[in-house]
Each structure stands twice: as structure tokens, then as C-alpha cells.
Amino acid sequence: MKRATLFTSFLIAGVCSATALAQDGNGLTVDSTVPLMGEHSGPADPAQITAVDPTAFYSNVTTSGNNGFSAGGTTQVGSSLVTTMVCDDLRLGTSPAVAHITGVRFSVANFDANTVSARPSIAFFQDDRVGGGPGTAAGGVTFSSATLPPSSASVLASGPLANAIDVPVDIANPVVWACQYFDNNGGATGATQAQMNNLGFVFFNPPDLGSSEDVYFGSSGAGSPASNPMGFFDNFGGPPNPIANIGWELLNAGTDTIFRDGFDG
Numbered sequence: 001m002k003r004a005t006l007f008t009s010f011l012i013a014g015v016c017s018a019t020a021l022a023q024d025g026n027g028l029t030v031d032s033t034v035p036l037m038g039e040h041s042g043p044a045d046p047a048q049i050t051a052v053d054p055t056a057f058y059s060n061v062t063t064s065g066n067n068g069f070s071a072g073g074t075t076q077v078g079s080s081l082v083t084t085m086v087c088d089d090l091r092l093g094t095s096p097a098v099a100h101i102t103g104v105r106f107s108v109a110n111f112d113a114n115t116v117s118a119r120p121s122i123a124f125f126q127d128d129r130v131g132g133g134p135g136t137a138a139g140g141v142t143f144s145s146a147t148l149p150p151s152s153a154s155v156l157a158s159g160p161l162a163n164a165i166d167v168p169v170d171i172a173n174p175v176v177w178a179c180q181y182f183d184n185n186g187g188a189t190g191a192t193q194a195q196m197n198n199l200g201f202v203f204f205n206p207p208d209l210g211s212s213e214d215v216y217f218g219s220s221g222a223g224s225p226a227s228n229p230m231g232f233f234d235n236f237g238g239p240p241n242p243i244a245n246i247g248w249e250l251l252n253a254g255t256d257t258i259f260r261d262g263f264d265g
Contacts, residue, residue: 030154049155052208053105055253058090058176060207061105061155065242068109068153070200071181074193077222079186081196085123085223085231087134087179088216088246093209095174099124099167100252105157106180107202107247110148117189118182118199119145120156123225124167127175133217133233134177139165140225145189153202155247178248181223204247216244 052059073084092099101124110116123140127133141161167176182199184191219231235244 029157029159049105053249053251053253055103055251056209056249057094057096057099057252058092058207058248058250059209060090060204060212060245061107061247061249062208063204063206064247065203065205067242068107068111068200068202069236069242070109070111070198071218071223072197072200073222074196075222077183080183081187081191081193082183082222083181083196083199084221085179085181085219085229086201086216086246087125087177087218087231088244088248089127089212090176090178090248090250091211091213092169092174092176092250095171096169097171099169099174099176099250101161101165101167101250102253103158103160103251105155105247105249105251106178107153107155107204108146108148108180109153109200109202110150110198111200112195112198113150114195115150116148116191116195116199117145117184118148118191118196119143119185119189121181121183121223121225123179123181123223124165125177125179125227125229126168127170127173127177129228133231134179135228136168137225137227138167138176139163140179141165142183145185148199155202160253176250177217178246178250179217179223180246181219183223201246203242203245205243205245207245212245214238214243214245216246 049061071083121142124138125134126136129135214235219229
């Protein structure tokens with residue numbers, strides 16, 4: 001039995017529109033809204049992404065599968081409620097010795113019928129774990145709390161990261177493990193355990209730049225950027241079920257600014 005809750009329909013009894021998120025205080029903006037299961041009450045605002053950022057070296061944010069799944073498994077860590085961590089294998093479109101990440105796009109979804117405020121975190125790992133999977137921690141970012149409207153899904157874009165994240169890769173097999181989880185900031189966001197369990201991610205497939213296998217890694221406990229997280233590999237059984245590829249775009253934009261429409265200059 002899979003730990004993650006698969007949302008092949010998006011709150012059938014509720015509102016199905018993908019409402020835009022407000023701009024986050026830590027350089028996090030909404031780059032696009034994503035309809036789930038093809039249900040949307042009006043034009044997306046902002047519109048769905050249609051082009052790869054010119055500074056990307058991995059990109060999978062234009063081909064929404066119109067469904068997603070929740071991280072779940074929320075537990076108390078200190079004063080915070082923290083979800084489990086979900087990771088995807090990103091095989092880069094180029095073969096650098098080091099993946100130099102200066103900005104990102106990533107998907108978030110709120111499968112709850114209520115507005116939920118939470119902090120999204122991202123973390124990156126080398127593909128050097130014994131037996132495969134996320135191994136040596138390379139760094140990550142915890143963003144400011146974001147207000148997630150009910151029944152919504154979006155692709156978020158960071159501004160230039162305060163500190164670029166360098167992930168050593170095998171040139172012959174350039175894989176980076178990209179991971180996401182959420183917390184309620186020591187209870188300051190007001191999100192309950194049940195609401196935190198309804199936060200998750202959106203499937204996109206196929207990638208526009210690079211590739212990814214039909215597998216995700218889920219942590220056994222609360223999300224953390226520490227090396228060699230305990231967990232398991234899984235997918236959703238293959239077609240006609242969703243392919244386990246999550247929306248990610250990795251950017252190396254130098255000192256350029258990443259704008260809302262995905263172009264930089």
C-alpha cells in the first residue's frame with residue numbers, strides 16, 4: 001500500500017479551480033496556475049508555462065498531468081508540524097561535473113477545502129547513496145510562509161537564491177535528487193496536522209529538458225535536508241496511472257533576475 005495519497009480527481013465534491021497564490025516574501029512568486037483533471041473555472045492566472053527558461057539545465061513544468069499527490073505523514077518535530085519529504089530523480093539535460101543551481105521552479109498543491117498557510121522547503125542531494133537514491137546533502141532552502149488557496153495548484157519560481165546550491169554529479173549519469181516538504185513554522189501559520197497532510201505536488205510528464213524515471217523517493221519520517229534520508233522508492237503502477245515525475249525546473253542564471261514569466265535578463 002502506497003504511503004502517498006494519489007489525487008487522480010481533485011476534490012470532486014469541492015471547487016476545482018487552480019487559484020493563484022500571493023507572492024511570497026522570500027522572492028517566491030507564482031509562475032503559473034495548474035488545472036487538475038482538466039477542471040478549471042476560468043483562464044489560468046498567471047497562464048500555464050509554455051516554454052523552458054533559457055537558463056534551465058533541467059525543465060519539467062509545461063506538460064501538466066492534471067493531477068498530483070500529497071506528501072502526508074505529518075509529524076511533530078520540536079514546535080513544528082512537518083510533512084514527509086518527496087524526491088524526484090532529475091537527469092540533467094547537460095552533463096556538468098557540478099549542477100550549479102541559482103534558481104528554481106517547483107510545483108505546490110493544496111488538496112484541502114480550506115486556505116492553508118505553510119512554509120515550503122526544497123532540498124537537493126547527490127545520487128551517491130549505496131543502492132541508489134538521495135545520498136549526500138547538497139543544500140536547500142526554506143521559504144517564507146505561503147498562503148495556499150483551497151483546491152489549488154501552482155508552479156512557483158524563486159528569485160536568485162541567496163546562495164547558489166552546487167550538486168556534484170556523475171558526468172556519465174548526471175542525476176540530481178530534488179526534494180520538497182512543508183512545515184507550519186512552529187505553529188505560526190495555524191495549519192493543522194490534517195491540513196498539512198493535504199499539501200503536495202503536481203505531476204508533469206514528459207520533461208522538456210532532461211529526463212526522469214517513473215519513480216519517486218519518499219522519506220520515512222519528517223522532511224529534512226540531512227544526508228542519506230531513510231525512506232522508500234515507489235510509483236503509481238505506470239500507465240494509465242500517472243507517471244511519478246514532479247514539476248521541477250533547475251536554473252543557472254548567474255546574477256540575472258528570474259522574472260514572473262520565466263524569462264530573465
